[in-house]
Ligand code: ADP
Ligand code: DP6
């Protein structure tokens with residue numbers, strides 16, 4: 001009996017313009033467009049193995065070695081059903097193909113970084129899931145089509161199917177057909193950009209991104225302003241800055257948008273706090289680092305950004321990486337035994353292709 005199994009790996013992406021809010025919770029259609037950088041494969045990635053076997057009794061998923069329930073009608077079930085549908089189409093055209101779409105699946109995924117801690121595990125996780133199923137089912141799907149399916153697992157996952165600088169255009173169609181990830185620039189366009197990942201806490205966040213953003217949509221009055229009057233112009237300006245390799249503008253917009261995202265989280269009822277004291281101390285350090293540079297007649301040299309968690313991502317240019325790492329190590333020495341430990345995941349470049 002042949003073994004039908006495939007493994008794929010996908011990196012995280014960290015948004016500069018944050019996605020926060022859904023206009024359709026089932027299809028996962030966002031209230032605003034977003035833009036991110038896909039990191040390279042080495043440091044933060046999800047690796048997923050899928051196996052189809054007629055002996056399996058039910059679809060099952062293990063996340064980091066523990067069973068993760070596949071709820072009927074939930075996101076995992078939706079992604080799996082969409083992928084099986086594509087496989088069934090292939091099989092109906094080629095009667096000699098094994099009927100894999102009818103077999104149950106066992107799926108095992110590992111993240112090599114903290115899960116559900118604000119480092120985009122859902123993005124890497126759902127991108128790796130659809131990529132492993134596409135490989136298992138030998139589907140001729142484009143990254144764009146896989147991205148449409150990954151989006152229905154976790155919105156941010158649609159951006160991890162592409163490398164480099166990626167926009168998720170919110171689209172206007174009710175069926176989500178124009179809500180797609182598109183490449184703004186490939187990684188080779190700006191190889192000097194690096195991301196430093198600072199793990200402030202690897203605890204699971206108290207409010208998941210899904211729950212948090214829905215509460216924001218329902219209760220925040222600031223969100224409306226952000227969606228209508230802030231994000232469209234920022235999307236335009238940061239895309240232009242990336243194309244022009246203008247780090248100063250890229251950094252300014254990235255920090256402004258992180259700040260505004262955490263402001264709408266605070267404007268939610270009850271409020272959501274994703275940052276902690278260590279996160280805020282890192283913000284102060286980066287502000288001071290930039291101030292010294294600007295006062296000496298230079299430009300911004302680093303940009304902090306935080307997803308829905310306390311962990312910092314610092315974008316900078318290669319020439320500044322050493323200096324920033326030594327500053328961070330100086331002001332935040334590793335403190336074992338504390339709840340909020342501080343680990344540096346190292347520097348990571350921009351990733352080449354979305355999935356491998
Ligand atoms: P994060 O900030 O890490 O993206 P989220 O709250 O958005 O946190 O999502 C965390 C959830 O994503 C997890 O509880 C799990 O359901 C899902 N997830 C994370 N990693 C994977 C993975 N490798 N495969 C499948 N699902 C995953
Ligand atoms: C703050 O994609 O994790 O990281 O679609 O509900 O799974 P769901 O949410 P998710 O939200 C990501 C929010 C963010 C910003 C971003 O990545 O754009």
Ligand code: CO
Nearest residue numbers: 120122123209
């Ligand atoms: Co997430």
